Amino acid sequence: MKIDRRVQRTRQLLRAALIELILEKGYQAITVQDITDRANLGRATFYLHYPNGKDELLLKMMEETMQDIIQQIGQPAAGELMTDGVPPSLVAFQHAQENAAFYRAVVGADGLAGVMHGYRQSTTAQIKQQIESWLPPGVQPTVPLDFIAHFIFGALNAVIVWWLENENAISAEEMAQRFQKLIRDGINGFTQPQTDARRLDRGREEQHRD
Amino acid sequence: MKIDRRVQRTRQLLRAALIELILEKGYQAITVQDITDRANLGRATFYLHYPNGKDELLLKMMEETMQDIIQQIGQPAAGELMTDGVPPSLVAFQHAQENAAFYRAVVGADGLAGVMHGYRQSTTAQIKQQIESWLPPGVQPTVPLDFIAHFIFGALNAVIVWWLENENAISAEEMAQRFQKLIRDGINGFTQPQTDARRLDRGREEQHRD
Amino acid sequence: MKIDRRVQRTRQLLRAALIELILEKGYQAITVQDITDRANLGRATFYLHYPNGKDELLLKMMEETMQDIIQQIGQPAAGELMTDGVPPSLVAFQHAQENAAFYRAVVGADGLAGVMHGYRQSTTAQIKQQIESWLPPGVQPTVPLDFIAHFIFGALNAVIVWWLENENAISAEEMAQRFQKLIRDGINGFTQPQTDARRLDRGREEQHRD
Amino acid sequence: MKIDRRVQRTRQLLRAALIELILEKGYQAITVQDITDRANLGRATFYLHYPNGKDELLLKMMEETMQDIIQQIGQPAAGELMTDGVPPSLVAFQHAQENAAFYRAVVGADGLAGVMHGYRQSTTAQIKQQIESWLPPGVQPTVPLDFIAHFIFGALNAVIVWWLENENAISAEEMAQRFQKLIRDGINGFTQPQTDARRLDRGREEQHRD
DNA sequence: TCCTAAGCGAGACGGTACGTCTTGTCTTCCA
DNA sequence: TGGAAGACAAGACGTACCGTCTCGCTTAGGA
DSSP states (O other), X not given: OOOOHHHHHHHHHHHHHHHHHHHHHOSTTOOXXXXXXXXXXXXHHHXXXXXXXXXXXXXXXXXHHXXXXXXXXXXXXXXXXXXXXXXXXHHHHHHHHHTHHHHHHHTSTTOOHHHHHHHHHHHHHHHHHHHHHHSOTTOOOSSOHHHHHHXXXXXXXXXXXXXXXXXXXXXXXXXXXXXXXXXXXXXXXXXSOSOHHHHHHHHHHHHHHO | OOOOHHHHHHHHHHHHHHHHHHXXXXXXXXXXXXXXXXXXXXXXXXHHHOTTOHHHHHHHHHHHHHHHHHHHHOOOOTTOOTTSSSOHHHHHHHHHHHTHHHHHHHTSTTOOHHHHHHHHHHHHHHHHHHHHHHSOTTOOOSSOHHHHHHHHHHHHHHHHHHHHHSOOOOOHHHXXXXXXXXXXXXXXXXXXXXXXXXXXXXXXXXXXXX | OOOOHHHHHHHHHHHHHHHHHHHHHOSXXXXXXXXXXXXXXXXXXXXXXXXXXXXXXXXXXXXXXXXXXXXXXXXXXTTOOTTSSSXXXXXXXXXXXXXXXXXXXXXXXXXXXXXXXXHHXXXXXXXXXXXXXXXXXXXXXXSOHHHHHHHHHHHHHHHHHHHHHSOOOOOHHHHHHHHHHHHXXXXXXXXXXXXXXXXXXXXXXXXXXX | OOOXXXXXXXXXXXXXXXXXXXXXXXXXXXXXXXXXXXXXXXXXXXXXXXXXXXXXXXXXXXXXXXXXXXXXXXOOOTTOOTTSSSOHHHHHHHHHHHTHHHHHHHTSTTOOHHHHHHHHHHHXXXXXXXXXXXXXXXXXXXXXHHHHHHHHHXXXXXXXXXXXXXXXXXXXHHHHHHHHHHHHHOTHHHHSOXXXXXXXHHHHHHHHHO
8 A cells, every 4th residue: 555645744744843842942841732733733643643642753753863873973994993084972063063952952951761761772882883893803891891882972972961051162073072082091181291191192193194 | 936847757758758659650650649648748738848849859859869979978188089099989889779779760761851950960060079179289171170070970870870770790899990990091991901001090199199 | 513412412411410419519519520520521521611610500501591481481472561471470480499409509598699690680681671571662660670670680589589498388379479469569569458559450451451 | 704805806807807808809709818918817816716717707797787787777666657767778778888899799799608698587587577567556468578578688689789780870868769669669650650559659758758 | 537545633521630729727836 | 825827638729731532524546
């Protein structure tokens, strides 16, 4: 049976309405009625497509969004270092910046608990995969990769939320650079004078500045 | 005027009821009626003490909880390093372990958005204060302290949530030790063989103990 | 659009429930919840139909009831005298007798103030219309018709309430006859011996029948 | 035991507050809190004096008011006609006029059902007594006196309410005169040309116009 | 081109929770 | 001891959403 094009249209109207409303009043304050009013649809129609309510609609949208990011980051070649190419976190910061209001509403302080769960799952999985690709073959991390993945996810997320909240003039590039550095070298890198540890990094940095 | 002891009793009943219910069905699913039923109080009485509903009660409780942690961590002596004494993060991990169910409900995936905000505010402020106390006098960090504070908060929080979710057998001490290391030295510390960076720390410690 | 028959059903259920409850516990003591419980409806549904609460429901019922009475009285032919045919007040007394409990609750001592207002408005309007139809063409009353209408309404109402309160054996017919006489001839008719005034009436009747 | 003067003071404050509030917002809308706020008393104190709430206070006040009217009307000498002296209804109309706002709130459309009951009881009793005093000794009315008393009470009350509602310029004297006439002679007196029945009245009226 | 199943608008309905209001009781303290 | 202050239980209020449902209208896509 051929799919009715009206269905696609309806879902698109609902998606668009949700985005608009999130930017206007925040996700929590939105009712199903709000969405269908905005989309010029009947409330019952909403439940026809998303029987579990607005969370289901948001989740579906988030999933697609995350697919977006992941594809932008792309698959690192095996053995490629985390410092090569576009740093993954830069993609994240840029994406956040472009969709600031949406992020603020969904991921930040007023975000949806249930949504965060799915977000965290897919993001940490993605991070884990990245880390694995960095590991030189045969090297075993001395800490569970999940630990590191959640560490990075939590840090990245919190920093993005902080960044978006204070509309201060730090660029995405600078954020990404500092974030990468902190992840790689830890706090010491920021509070210590240049040491051997720094030299190690510099070596690598020079390498890809070629 | 002397403080009515009934008030204290009532609030304690409400607090206890909320905790019980969070462990039973999760914060989101709790109604004010649930709480007052459990506490054997009238619903109106609830609003007498917490006019803004259950979020206000939870926030008040969280604030006290955070005061708890902060006092356990105590004020580090000036110049004392984050590596000396009990690491602050160990206190956090232990506290989370002792109140696992509560953390799971409040801070984790099903946590309350509005509550997270306040939680983040006070915690990052506290972290910032800690970092400042570590800084050698006169040393200027090359990155906003807020950036670092949110970085640490996000990472710590995510790692705790992950840890509590997978009831795996990592001890709080081990978690804290790994966390501290990751914060201090970054990923390199885990994926690189032992380098000067470690020796460096020791060197610094001696340096400050002069 | 076709009228949803469910709406009619729902309103009928509410009406029936209200009557039952009035007879059981009096109007004042009834809550909206009582009514919807009895009618097996949701409380919110009640407000869907009567947004102003139980008073609105009662008023709507009273209006229909008054329509009933008015139609029973019917339109007197022009020039027909109040003494011809079935006296309007007899209809009122009979109606009160048939719905004694309802009247007792609504119009009597425990009646609803706000309801009385509407009741008085429509009833006096109706009485006024009756009086006008009695007036020989061209005759101007020497007193405002409103005055007379409220006079009659008040007197009739009070007498009905008294009658219903003391379950004494006066028949509706007797009540109506006495009431009509008192209205027509005043107290003198009862405390004075038969005078010309009576003969006069008869005279007039013949006069108008020409 | 000496009566505590504070008790009298407290009750007086409550009475005054109730009157003020009735004039401002109507009896129904008043809460006990309103009254005690206005009287600068504690709410609990109110219940100390009137355990059954505001109705009890109002009833006590109404009883005293009715005592007032009754004393103003005074005891008619035996055999005195209803047309002699100051007509009782004039006292009623004047009293209503002087306390218009109070009447409007208490007796009129928004009056209190329970209060009306007591009001009707004492007033009809009083009317009955008046009628009895008019009756020539030995004359038996052909209708129960209660019937007539309620008839008069209802008519008088309704007419007063109507009068007060429409702030029209009919004087109390005119109202009383018309009312008395309607009671005495019935409608016929107003709609008929001068007849024998009228001459009868005129005879009596001239008598007391001396 | 028709017709038929679907998508859809409209809105009634039962339900649940909300936050507010008022009532009447009780307890504690003050003058 | 009378009163002020106010905590408390009880319970109704009117509102807001929810998710389900039924009813017709409209329309797309297969016949």
